[in-house]
Structure formats: structure tokens, C-alpha cells
Amino acid sequence: MTSTTTAPATGAESAPKRSKRSSGGPSLGRYIIIRALLIIPTVFILVTLVFLLMRTTGDPITAKFGGQLPPDQLAERIHAAGFDRPLFVQYFEYLGQLLTGDFGTTLTNNRPVTEVLFTYGAATMELAFYSLIVAFLIGIPGGLIAAYFRDKGQDASLRVFAILCYATPVFFSGLLLKLVFSVWLGVLPVNGRASTGATIAIETLPNPTGFYTIDALMTGDPAVLGDVLAHAVLPSIALGLLTAGIFLRLVRTNVIGTLSTDYVDAARSRGVSEYRLVRKHAYRPALIPIITVIGLQIALLLGGAVLTETTFEWKGLGFMLAEFLKARDFVAVQGIVVLLAVIVALTNFIVDIIAAFIDPRVRY
């Protein structure tokens, strides 16, 4: 090692008499607090960035109605909405609004943005949840198998599969799946979250959650549940495959990395089976970097959700985002993007905490 790092590092090592590094050592509680505090700048930066980007082209009213309304009416509406004040005043006002949970009102139909977020957020979360399941089911065993059969036929085919998953845009894989399963084979529905009948059954529930799977269970009608699940299959696979490819690669690389460590060799020298070496000794330490990177993939998943929802007319936040973008409703766009940013920041936080929990070096 280099001389810079040895001095402080080994210094900490040279106090072996303490059984637990209580003083000055890392502790989980402290880690969680520091990590939680780091969310604030992240969200703040993203909100600022989104706000500035959305405003550099001008105010949302002009973007939406410019050319449609006479100039005096336009100016009046701009003034009424307060978009003619200095940008930083608007910025601080926006920050203040956000803190009180106010995301503004859409220009298209004058609905509070928060209402849009609540109505459509559940659909996106449902889709993300199902596709994560697909991604985990394919990615993790696939990665382990590829690492186990490293450089053999199984490995090569799994890797090509992973690259294909990554190389295929979700809207293309979505279209292909639709073409094969809905149009040609006709076994699965083409679009949407549920057929008309099921939608009515769900929306007449007294307290729908917005998660159609849960709502369908509440209706108690197996036909409704079947219909909802059938609609979820193709979008979940399309979006799940994208992430599965990345998970597979990630698991494979990290497991191969840990397989070449001394402790795996040491376990091998104790007569531990090859299967167990991969499954226990290599997998668990590899999991720590894997989980951290999986956290970063949430961003990719949400980006993919926008495309998947558009392809399958899955009425979630992504679908609405595309609609609002087409309608140049930047107040709504801003609201959705800020919410997604907060979700990403929170997910990364949770993921880092999980990773820390798995790592005893942080836990104790």
C-alpha cells in the first residue's frame, strides 16, 4: 500500500486490546444519521436544478398558451400566477410551497398537482414493484449461475442475454411482447391496467388504494384479480428485463470478484464445497456493493417506467408525465419530477442502510 494511508489506518489497528471499537469507531446509529442528513442537499440540488431548467425557457403560462391567447390576456394570466416576479422570489416561494406539501396546480385542468401524484403514484409504484420482482428473480440467480460457470457456455449465454436486456429499449421490448402475446397469440391484454369491467369494480370500492392488485383483492372477485394481474404481466416483464440485465451483470462481476479473495481460498482449503463457496462465501460479501448499485438503478427503473407506461398506456406518473409534457404543462411536469427525485433520494438512503446492516464492519 502507499505510504499515505498506512499511518492512520494501521494506527487504528494498533489498539487490539479493545474488544469493541467503541470510541471513535463507526457505529450504525451515527451512520444512519449522517446518511439521512445527506438526503437534504441531494433533494435540494435536484429541486433547484429542475426549477431552473423549467424556467430558463420562460414562464409556464407562455409555454402552454403562448400563441393561443392574445398578448394582453397572456400577460394578465402570467401576472395572476405571479410568474412576472423576479426568479429568485419565485424560487423561494416554490421552496416554501414544497415544504408545506403544495406542488401547485396543473395548467391543463386546474387540479392540484398533489392530487395527480396521489392518483397516479400508486400505479407507478405497483409497476415498479412487479418489475423489481422480475428483475430479482432473473438477475440474482442468473448472476450466480454465470459466476459459477464462469467462462463456460452457460456464462456466455447468460451474459449475452444480459447485454440484450440492457440493449433493448423498454418500448421496443414492450412492442415486441405486445405483438407476440397480445396480437398474434391473443393470450394477454394489449394495454392499460385493467379491462373496463374490472376498472368499474375497482373504482366503485369505498376506499380504493390505487394499487389495483390490493383493490382487486378487496373486491373479492377472482375474475377482477385475474384481469388485473394479466394486465400487469407484459409491462412488468418489459421493465423488469431492463433491470434484470443490469442485476445479472452486477451479481456476476461482484461474485467473481469475491471468489478470487483469500477468504474464499481459505474456505476452499477447509473442504467447503464449490456450490457453498459461491452461495455463502462469495455471495454475501458481494451483496454489499450489489445492494448499493441496485439503489442507483432505481433511477433507471423510474426512467424506464415513463417509457413502459407510455408503451402500455399504463396510467401512472410516467404516462401522465408524458401527457403533461405533450401539453406543455410545466407546473405539473415540475411536480412529478420533484416527487420522483425525492423517491430516488429516499430509496438510495434505505438501500444504503440495508447495505450497512449486512456489513458487520459497519454494524459493530
Next chain:
Amino acid sequence: MSTTNTVVSIERLGVSFSTDAGAVKAVDDVTLSVERGEVLAIVGESGSGKTVTAKTILGLLPETATASGAVILSNKAGTGKHDIVSVSKRKLRDIRGADVAMVFQEPSTALNPVYTVGWQIIEGLRAHSEISKKDARAKAIDVLRRVGIPDPETRIDHYPHQFSGGQKQRIVIAMALVLDPGLIVADEPTTALDVTVQAEILDLLRRCRDEFDMGIVLITHNMGVVADLADRVAVMYQGKVVEQATAEQLFADPQDDYTKALLAAVPYVGTGTAKTAARAAARPEGWAEGTPVVEAKGLEIAYPGRFGRQGFRAVNGVDFVIRPGEVLGLVGESGSGKTTIGRAIAGLTKVTGGSLSVLGHEMNGIREREFRQVRSRIGFVFQDPASSFNPLLTIAECVAEPLVVHGRAQNAADARHRVDELLEAVQLPRAYGDRYPHELSGGQRQRASLARALALEPELLIADEPTSALDVSVQARVLELFDELQREFGFASLFISHDLAVVDLLADRIAVLYRGELVEEGTGAEVLGAPRDPYTQRLLASLPVPDPGAQAERREELRRLREAD
């Protein structure tokens, strides 16, 4: 001993690796055998094939390797024999751990960080026998106690990072012992450890041999370790065994030329004393009263903590001086702060307290701008020859760098004449100037490093463990060169090392550092001949000497010191 006691017999072993450069033979026609209750040391320098031989015994070779010949391994009871080279994978798994176990070089990487040590010991037990979890746990606690882990009932549930380096190595040994194999292969078991910890681990291995009646294959490059532990020695060079003898015989009467050269290259404590005395006598009158090159008074260096945590104080209230033309040897184990002091003198680490005066400049609070001119009067030789040169520049360009930076030359071509002189001074052929760093060996690179450090004829040279990454024979030549250059150029020097014997060879005075504090300082005769501080005494007694007879006496001495504690 009768031949039925043979635990492993290696016959005409050959191992080849495929590399980017093509096939390379690492082990060639090696024949060895180990008896129960015997320690066979395989000695050699890097590339000699000793580690490959050791790994072959456990069938741990990578897939890129192919082996020929036979490695016949017997179990402890002597009832079963297997040829590791040809045995099936399944059988190999049964043999590993049960009949032969391995102790690794780096205890911190040989333990899986995410499982408790108990889990890892029990896993090995349960891989070989139908044993209940409760019994396995009891057995694991028992073996931890036997290797000297205090309070094993609690410690069994701790994770590896909660143990010190020496304790980790004890746990690795415990894992090797738990199934009571007939043979332990120890691959450089003490290289990563400090010398005082090394002595304890060697004692533990000796107990393995004596109390458990095991055979041990000890892989090492350290002749002192060999003298301490080995019954028989095999010397390997370029993949072949060049000499095999009992330890006494080998040290007393080496036969092969390579063995002779190897033994001659090992530094002994005490060889430098006479030379130092001669040099001291030759100093002019009043030399001791002259202005020192470096003077530290109550020097403190602390590294800041992160997120408001308490910082780590690496150096704490240290006083010393280096006078013109004098070599101060700074000795200490890892974490003692010796490297930090060297870096502070070179202005690479900030001084946080006390006073450090370098060439008349106070380093506490100095700004880089003021210090830049002083830099041309200081040379630095780094520890790691692999990274001390920019891989994209030729050696000549690297050596010319100080000349160009300080305006003595326009560019590397302009400085070439001077560079050639310097290369000659460090005994490197001029043509080497056109080579890239990776085309030189470690020893050559350290010599080029010396040439670069001396390019501006500095008054002070800081050498931070310049030979610790080198083979012993290469080390001897670099040290010799350092000595010659020091006489020729007459620079003052801070020579940092963890090895008392190396420091003794070169230093006029020796300072011993322990956990950031200077515990003892004096001439080699004073510090090594009659150490006053208990830590120095222990350090000295822990250092194994390459002579089995003398080492046995030293071991006694160390035992006395420990008991006195």
C-alpha cells in the same frame, strides 16, 4: 523416524501457468517429503515457486495452471493415501481441511468479513462430519482457547474485524487445527505481522508441531523465521530445489552457491556497530555543536477525524536531531508513526504541534510557497518500487524531473548528460534511462529512485523503508549502494525501517518509536547492545536471527522478558 510417518511426499512435481506472455513453468521437478512432527521450511525469493508448491499440496492451483508428477498425501492415522494431482474434485474436498490445512499469509483477508469466526470454524467442521451444531460449537470454542484467544465463549460470536492482526492469525490457525489434520501448510504466516507478534505466532506453530504431532510445511523468505522454527530446510530457486538439509546443517555449512549467497545477504544485528564507531571517530571537533539539519522538539502530528470524530494522533511529543552528514535510523512497528515523521519532514504531512525545523525552516505552520525552494535540498526515496515512477515516462525522464522542476535543465533531453552520470552513480547502465519503469526489476527501480533523489545533491535524504519490498539479496545490494552514496555525497539521512538489522547496517544513531512516542535513542551499540527500554528489549528479542543455535537462546530471552512483564 520411520517412513510410515510421512504425511506428504512430493514426487517430481512440475507446475506450469499460462500467462499473456505464454506458458511459464513455476515449479520444475521438485521432490520433497514431510514427516509427522516435523517442520519443513521451503525458502526462496519471489518467483522461486515456493508458494505454488505449497498450494499444490492442497490442490488450490488456479485454473490456468497444470501440474505433473505426484503429491502423495497421507491422513494422520496413516490409513489412507491420495495423489492430489490426480484425485477427483469430490475426494479433494474431503481431503482439504481433514488431512491437510492451510494457514495464509494475510490473516485479515483470509477470514470472511461478513461471518463470525465461530461460523467459519463450524462450517469447516460440519463440511467433514455429521456433528451437531452444539457439539461443533463446543469444539470451536475449545480450539479457540487452545490457540490462545482469551474468553473464547464470547469471542466466538465476534466478526473478524473485531480482532487484532495477531489474533486473526491465531484464528486462522485454529481453523486449520480444528479437524486435526496431519499436515499444515503455512504460507508466509508471519510476513504481514509485526515482529513482536511474529514471535508469538511462531511459538504457536511450534506448539502445533509438538503437542498435536503435526507436520508443517513452512513457506517463508525470512531466514530468521527458518532458524526459529524449521527442522529441515529446502531452498528453492527458479522453480527448483537447489538444496535440502537439516536446519543446523544448512546454516552451518551451506552447500549450494545460491544458498551461500542468500545467507550472506541476510543482515545481522550488530554488524554495523564497528563501522559506526569508526565514523564517529572521524568526525571533526565541534561537529556535534553545529546546526542540525533537522531538529524536532515535542513534535506532534495528528490526523483529523471525519464528521467531527476524534482525530488520530500518530506522533506524540517526539524529540530528535539529525546533524549534517549523519544517518538517523528510525525503527518501529506498523502504526508507530515512523512514516508520518518522514512525511512531515518532506512537507507531505502537516505538523500539528510542537516544533520541527528542517534546514532552518520551521515546519509547524509553514506555507507551501515558502517551502518550495527548500525542497531542492531534500531527497525522498519511497517504499514501494512498483509505484514510485510514473509508468508513462522513461527512467531518464523521471530522473530528470527534479532538474527540470528546479530550472537546472530545460527539458529531459537537456538533462540527459547529468542523468547518465546519476545512473552510473547508482550502478545502472546508461541504456536503462530509455526504459520504462515496468521494464526494470524492483531493485533496479529503487536504485533509479535513489538517483532521482540525489539529482540535486540534497543535504537531506529521507528513505522510507526503501528495501522492505525487496528480496533479501536485492536488499543487500541496495543497502550497500546507499552506504557508498552516503559516503560519497555526504548527505544527512533519516532512514526509516521496521527491521532493526537493516537500520543497524547504516545508521549512526538509532531511534525507536512505539505508538507515536520515542522510547529510546542512541548509537547502535547503545540501543542494540544494551537496550534500556522494555519495548526495545522485547523488539530486539523478538527479531529472529538466522542461526538456529543463537535463535534458541534468544527465544529463551524473549520468554524471560514476557514472564517479567
Next chain:
Amino acid sequence: MTTASIPAVPKRRLRDRLPVVHQLRQSVGLQRGMLVAGLVITALFVLTALLAPVISPYGFAQLRGPDGRFGAQQPPSAEHLLGTTSGGFDVLSRVLWGAQTALFVIIVAVVCSLFIGVLLGLVSGYFGGWFDRVLVVVCDAIYAFPSLLLAISLSIVISGGQSSLWGGILAAALSITVVFIPQYFRVIRAETVRIKAESYVESAKVLGAPHARIMFRHVLRNATRTLPLIFTLNASEAILTLAGLGFLGFGIEPTAAAEWGYDLNKAVADVTSGIWWTALFPGLAIVLAVLGITLVGESLNDLADPRLRGRRRVAQSAGEVAETSVVPGGTLVAGPGGLRGLEDEATFDEHGIEVER
């Protein structure tokens, strides 16, 4: 001993020093197969892009031939090998011309982000301090954000949505650039921080070399070794982002340039009615282009990491013993690991060398 017995080492030949060529020669078996496949597909993509005006049967915005209008949604036929789109364009021509658009965007995006990201990463990593901390937090925030959304926001800012060929290409490329800067920044910064601690940089500091000299002479050139790898990964991501933008309607007007994502967007409705050719071919074009570039990137990644690199097996006890201890570059580490030093050092010089287990 070791020092004395080193024979003259021939200088590395040029072909061994060129980035991709060296790796190609180094690779074996499946890894070589992947690299070669990737290189072939990528070459095909680049050639198509360059030769699109020559090989394409019609223009990308051409609606009528000598026999009048092409007609919309025509199935593949002799005149239109891959059929026509719902807008009445020739699918084959748009697929071929689309390669050109994609290539332009890749070049602009990668070059811009490369320069800015590398410079920022170098300065930030080298000097550290509050400037570094702020940049790291900003870049991490952007990195964690869905890049497609960021690109959409930017394309609105830059071009107000849709525009001409160069306007559209620049808009798409710049949106992608901003998304990629954090990636280059992270990689180069991490490398810089690592290299900063290497002895040769410390040695330059001890000499009193000025910061600019240390940064550009010692750090930068050594920090850029991973760039070919990120370059390929980003190139493939650029294609996907461009297609995503086009699919959502924020790409380039169909009359300004051919763009695969836009064509796929228009094909969504066709698929429901069983018209497959309008979606399949632009989609396959995207998949192939990304596949090729990713294969190259993955192979380079594997070859750069000694733990992932595969190697030939050797015949029983082949090779010369002498090579063991007289490795070009010499033995690096004393005692431990008699095996170290066997590796070809050319690629991992300052890392020291690792041996596969």
C-alpha cells in the same frame, strides 16, 4: 541475481500499445469472441452511418418515388424491402439514415461530456477541499436522477421540444452531455484521488513541482486509462437516451432526420393492428447498435480487470523455467506470493500485479 540477469527488454511494439488492438491480442476464447463480435457489429454500425446516403434506396424524408406516393403501412415488398411506415416513409431508408443521426449524437455528446467531465474530475480530485465536496454532492444528485427525465427537461430548454437536424442533434447531444458529465467526473475523480496517493505523485510533490505540472504530466495521463471503457458504455447509453427522447416526442422532426425512437413511437399504434415491420426494424437497429458497442465495452472491462480476465490453459508442464524469475519488469513483491511477477505488467503497471486464483 535477479538484478543482474535481466536480459534486454524489447520496446513494446505499437500494435501492443494501441488501446483496442492490444486487448484484442490479449484476449482468448469466449472473451475474444465477444470482443470480435462487438467490434464487427460496431464497425457495421459506423459504416452504415457513413454510407447511408449511398446505400439507402430512398431519402429519409422521401414520400414518393417515380411511381407516385409510396403509400402508408405497405408490407415488405420488392420496392420497399422492409415496408413503409404509417407516415408513408420507406422503413429501410429510415433505418439506415437513423444510424447516421445516432452516430452524430454519440460523437457530440461523448466529446463534450468527456472534456468537461475529465477536467472537472481532475481538478476536483486533485485539489479536494470544499469545491470538491460541493461538486461531488451535485454530481451524485444528478447521477442518482433518472437520466431520461433530465434529458427531457434539457431538450425542452435547448430546443423547446423539436427542431431541425443539427438543432435536434445538438439538443439531444447536449442533454445527454449533462447527464454524462457526472459519470466522467466520478470516474476521473476516483482515479485522480487514487493516483494522488501513488508514490510517483508524492515524489513530484517532494520535488516541489508546480500543481499544473503534477496534474497534467503525472496524474491526467495515468487517470485516463479507463476512458475507452466508459466511452463505449456512454456511447450505448447515448443511443438509448436519444431513442427514449424520440419515443416520447422530444427528438428530431421526421423531415429533419431519421431517428429510430421517433419511428418506434409512430409504430405503437401499428403493433396493435398487427403491423410488425414498422416497429421491428428500427427497434432491431437500436438493439444491434447498443449490443455491438456494449460488447466491446464489456470485453474491455473484463480484460482490464485481472480477476475477470480469462486465460489459455497450458499443456502439461510447458514453458521455460527461466522465465519465472526473470520476468520483464522484474519481481515486485518480496517473499509473499512467489507467483506475483508472472503477469504481463504492461496493462497494470502501477497497480502492481495480481494473479488469478
